[in-house]
Amino acid sequence: MTPQRKFGRAVAIAGFLFIAVLTLTPQYAATKAPPSWCLLCGEQSVLDAVLNVFLFIPFGIGLRLAGMSRRRAFVIGLVTTITVELMQLYIPGRDTSLGDLFTNSFGCFVGTLCADIWRVVLVPSRTAATRLAIGWTLLWVAVLTLSAELTHIALPATTTWGVWTPELLHQDHFNGRVLSATAGGLPTPNAMNGASDDVRSRLSSDSVVVEGSVVGAALSGQYSSISSIYDYRKQQIFMLGQRRGSLVFSLRMRTADVRVRTPIIRLDSVFPRHRPLEPDTMHVAGGVVHRQLWIRAENHGVVRERTLPLDAGLGWSYFLPFDYEYGAEAPWLTALWLAGLVTPALHWATRAGRRALLAVAASLALALLAIPYLAAAHPTPWWEWLALAAGATIGIAIGSATFARAGRRELRP
Structure with missing residues (x-):
């Protein structure tokens, strides 16, 4: 056996094990959905499709380098993804969809092409x-x-609602008390007409800020919202909250329209591990200020803040396979x-x-x-x-x- 075929076999085995770990391990915290015949469904369906393609590329590269024909490697990749989707019917937290069959098998095909052109590329x-x-x-x-x-900010032309400390299925409940909150100078939790020219100009301007005053907050595990704004389809427009003691802020951008990951910025170690015995009022804020994501916390007269330019270099963060906040x-x-x-x-x-x-x-x-x-x-x-x-x-x-x-x-x- 040639060194190339040995290497290809090792890559194929490693790729297969990687696929098995990422697709067949139970996800007990997730809600299991029925099988879907949809090709691109969900708020981050394009992100999921891209990640599924990349997931099977190493497997296809390994099969081709191991000496298999392109057709045989593709068939093995197709059979593998069909087997994975059928097994996911019985694995907690895993979802089966027709779109995964197409994207996974396409990824294997792309891998075989990469194996054929690597010399030309290098x-x-x-x-x-x-x-x-x-x-x-x-x-x-x-x-x-x-x-x-x-x-850029992308607001749906619908009525929106501001909510304090909402109780959501996949989020923790904020354990402090909200004294006040505004978005673009508009009070929440009142309803806002997203089709109104005044509201849209306030919430999509070059500088828009969500502010709040809270008391008695302590560290939580997952995301917990202090103040959020949603539309009637339960799409999140703004969210100012915390995650694992950090203050976080996100807003709906054009990334949501193309169904990839929406940016979130964080400010580390804002909330204490335990609820203080004599809680003080903390002022928190997040927003977009002069084309920069901005987040700020003030407590005991100490002000901390962070900014991140919204520029052309952030493409890497739109396709991450895990939750991430800019730090x-x-x-x-x-x-x-x-x-x-x-x-x-x-x-x-x-x-x-x-x-x-x-x-x-x-x-x-x-x-x-x-x-x-x-x-x-x-x-x-x-x-x-x-x-x-x-x-x-x-x-x-x-x-x-x-x-x-x-x-x-x-x-x-």
């Missing part, structure tokens, strides 16, 4: 490198443009994401020649500069420019190293 010829560099640059522009467009680490994760996106383009551009390298580098920098302004998002902050430079440096280094290595091989007698 060490392409000059012509192939030029095409790859151009294609990846266009993909970079598309990803940044979409990410920037999704950062102090978010800018560095964004920088890592952008550097990772830049590296392949500069790797291929280096192998394509100096003219291609200069053109691709200039195009990437121009896109990072222009897209936020064209999409009315926050301008690119300094750490994202640093990430662009770091990713470009790494890509050029990899491209130069592989190109030099190939040249030495050609010179050997």
